[in-house]
Amino acid sequence: MRAHHFLKALLCLVFIMTSTAAHALEVKQIRFGAHPGKVRMVLDISDVTDYRAFVLSSPYRMVIDLPTFHWAAGRVQKPKLAMISDIRQGKLVPGISRIVFDLEQPITIQSAFLLPKQGNKENRIVIDYKITTPQKFNATKSIIHGTLKVEDYKNKTAAAENTAVPRPPANTARPLYPSREKPLIIIDPGHGGQDPGALGHSRIYEKNVVLALAKQLRKRLLASGKYRVLLTRERDVFVRLKNRVKFARKHGGDLFISLHADSIHKPSVHGTSVYTLSKKASDAQTAKLAEKENQADLIGGVGLSVEDEQVAFILGDFLMNDTMNQSKFFANKLVSKLKAHKIYTLQNPHRYAGFAVLKAPDIPSILIEAGFMSNKKEATLLNQNAHRQKMAAAIHAGIDSYFNYVYQNEQH
Numbered sequence: 001m002r003a004h005h006f007l008k009a010l011l012c013l014v015f016i017m018t019s020t021a022a023h024a025l026e027v028k029q030i031r032f033g034a035h036p037g038k039v040r041m042v043l044d045i046s047d048v049t050d051y052r053a054f055v056l057s058s059p060y061r062m063v064i065d066l067p068t069f070h071w072a073a074g075r076v077q078k079p080k081l082a083m084i085s086d087i088r089q090g091k092l093v094p095g096i097s098r099i100v101f102d103l104e105q106p107i108t109i110q111s112a113f114l115l116p117k118q119g120n121k122e123n124r125i126v127i128d129y130k131i132t133t134p135q136k137f138n139a140t141k142s143i144i145h146g147t148l149k150v151e152d153y154k155n156k157t158a159a160a161e162n163t164a165v166p167r168p169p170a171n172t173a174r175p176l177y178p179s180r181e182k183p184l185i186i187i188d189p190g191h192g193g194q195d196p197g198a199l200g201h202s203r204i205y206e207k208n209v210v211l212a213l214a215k216q217l218r219k220r221l222l223a224s225g226k227y228r229v230l231l232t233r234e235r236d237v238f239v240r241l242k243n244r245v246k247f248a249r250k251h252g253g254d255l256f257i258s259l260h261a262d263s264i265h266k267p268s269v270h271g272t273s274v275y276t277l278s279k280k281a282s283d284a285q286t287a288k289l290a291e292k293e294n295q296a297d298l299i300g301g302v303g304l305s306v307e308d309e310q311v312a313f314i315l316g317d318f319l320m321n322d323t324m325n326q327s328k329f330f331a332n333k334l335v336s337k338l339k340a341h342k343i344y345t346l347q348n349p350h351r352y353a354g355f356a357v358l359k360a361p362d363i364p365s366i367l368i369e370a371g372f373m374s375n376k377k378e379a380t381l382l383n384q385n386a387h388r389q390k391m392a393a394a395i396h397a398g399i400d401s402y403f404n405y406v407y408q409n410e411q412h
Ligand SMILES: [Zn+2]
Pocket: 190, 191, 197, 198, 206, 259, 260, 261, 262, 293
């Protein structure tokens, strides 16, 4: 009898698997048209389905969620009138996929509706939108068009999920299920142990300066009562770059901040700068800097392996791109706070390159070069408590400003 039941269950499972595969939703085409006073976006889809559409700010985005789909729309044409700079799509949570439209300006969705197949016309989702002011955007951004309920899918797929591919940490779905727990800030003091980092005059070492700054920043953040904080190292020890990222992911960090102090052959150069991850470096100097920082493991006596090159890119480009956007957004907030706190910055203080330590695919990550150890005056300043307090206050303000936005946007 048992065998019989087992066989029945197995057949049932096979049936479910093949039937869902046969009915996978397909996004066939996306096109835009100008209409009086509005832009009309039309998605040709293979089936009548639930969907939901809404907007997000910082940066301005329009989002369409659908049951897991097969993308057959190829590269979508983006006419200027659409006010869309980029389109990305991918899996959001099991059972649900998301299309994100990066907007050049704030918009408001006027209406969204589904038109079932008619003659030679496909099933269509139609979204009418128009340009709006940031004020009106904020006033209407909590409106969700459509009836898709993400929670339903979550329950439906929960069982299947247990046997599926390794799951990313729970915080991947954070934009949909905001946790009420205090955000966890991971502070990563660069270098340590046998790797001293950049050397200043009078035995001022980067590894010591950044550890001191990390501890001062932690003290401030904890005192605010708004955050949880963990340091990737508490002492003068060597930690591999890969393990710094692993540490952040293991603990489910909400933000990753790597602290460094740069060095350059021109002793006059000074100022703070902020870096985010990018495949292409913003400039030659930043490319070199990333190369140098990425060699920390070699200096610490550990060879680089293939594994290091692709620090856990298990979540795919979609999530990575979204995380990179969040990181950039945070970096910009931080730069404005550094300036507001009268911290001298490099020109174009927000730069990009392929820093290995910023490669957590699901945690917004930035690297701060607090200043130049090669500049005598700045190295002296970085070695002083008072200056580091000022720096910690500015970073704290940047973190506050970032989370104010994140929480505003987690209403959906
Ligand atoms: Zn460094």
